[in-house]
Amino acid sequence: MSDTKSKAGFRFTRTDMVFTGLALVSGLACLVVAGQDAFMRAVAGLVELALMVLPQLAAGLLIGGLIQHLVSRESIARVLGSQSGWRGLVLASGIGMVCPGGPFTSFPLVHALWLAGADASVLVSFLTAWTVIGLNRLLVWEIPFMGTDFAVLRFIVSLPLPLLSGLIARWLLAKSIMRFEPSSQNGARS
Amino acid sequence: MIWSLVFMWTLVLALGLLMLQRKGGEGLAASGQYAGRQATGLIIRLPMALAAGAFLAELLPEAVMANSIGPDTGIAGILLASVLGGFIPGGPMISFPMALFIWQGGAGTPQIVALMTGWSVFAFHRVLAYETPMMGWRFSALRLAASCLLPPIAGLLALGVTTLVDIPITTTEVF
Known part of the structure; x- marks a missing residue:
């Protein structure tokens, strides 16, 4: 979903080319x-699928837009960066859950938080929450394709996972199994 | 399916009213423009991705897939689905149509939960394209090590829930 920030209307991007080629x-x-x-x-299946998905995709995009403008990225960074401990993990999970956008928006944020002093385990929780229980993906993709029943089941069983991955990451770091500092030479591509 | 639609548009309405209250018409317009820009970006990509998903699903040996991660495969099927999920290429545009087709091909619901969780946390294309370049391979290794148990756990929990509650969650009959 990258390259979508072009303001001057429609452009045939390289990503479009890849998908067209793949199709x-x-x-x-x-x-x-x-x-x-x-x-x-x-x-035939494709046509039916498109008819089923499109009205919900439109709603999903509108929800993404509304959340984008109701929650500022700066406030997310401030709250997450200053917290740690259990609270940090829980907060990171919650924020990851509501964080909209694709990897091209979330990874620059995660990198910025890391440089600002956020714990690596907090960022693991954040990324797990964003990918596994992200509301944006749930609303835009999962409910339209898989149905509400499946989406609710998967969401409920996945709720503990962000916290769990953060705790495991913290344990790995504490046991010195993995120890490292954020590297600033990996420039964020924001 | 109709309930999904009602739910989604109710949420649009609720968030829209909240926005109107907080930031007025300008906020609404900005949100609408954001959605429009996203939609513009998807005009070519999405139909092409859906088509690719549909064609690839016809090419996938569905019987093999259904047998290997079918409803009766239990824990072994959940473990296999967890690993397979990591290799589903691309973003949600590819993965959700593929998952739906595999599900309709006869895979079990807990196994599909494990498959989707595996795709979410492992997503090797995303690790290569975004995570490693930005965060370094050590961070990716830490995150993958901390996450490798998550897809089987999600699958097992789903197995437990569907067994206990005894509500059959099945795919909508698209075809």
Whole structure:
């Protein structure tokens, strides 16, 4: 979902090219390997899937936009960077859960927090929460595709995971199994 | 499916009202523009990704997939699905259509939970494209080491919940 910040309307980006190529190659392979029936079945399924997903995707994008403008990235950084301990892990999990956007927005934030003195285990919790129980992904992708029942089940069983991964990371660091400092030479690409 | 739609648009309405109260029409317009920009970026990519997902799913040996992570495969199926998830390429545009097709092909619900969690935490494409360049390989190693148990745990918890509650969660019949 990168390259979406272009202001001057539509542009055919390199990512678009990759996906177009992937669709063409897989479509051709499907036609050749699996036959015409399979190809037509895929196309029919595709149309139905698109009709099912689009109204919810539109709602998801609007929700993403609203959250983006209701929660400022600076306030996220301030609260997370100054906290640690149990509170830090819980906070990081909560913030990761509501943090919108793709890896191109979250990793610059995580790197900035790291340089600002946030604990690596807190950032592990944050990233786990963002990927596993992220509301943005849940609303935009999971509910439209997998249905509410599945999304709720997966969300509930995944709730303890961010905290758990943060605790394991903290244990690994405390046992000196892994010890390191943030490296500032890896420049954030923000 | 209709409930998902109602839920989503109710949330849009609620957040919209909150925004109106806090930042007025300007906030609403800015949010709408953000959504519009995101949508513009997806116009080509999303249909192409959906098509690729549908075609790839036809090419996947679904019977093999269904047998190896089917509802009766239990813990072994959950472990296998956890690993397989890490190798699903691309972002949510590719992975969710693929997961749906695999699910409809006969995979078990706890196994799909493990698959999606495996994709979420391992996501080797994201590690290579974003995490390692920005955070360094040591951080990635720490995060992966701290996360490697999570997909099986999620799958096992889902197995427990679906067994205890006895509510069959099945795919919507798209086809």
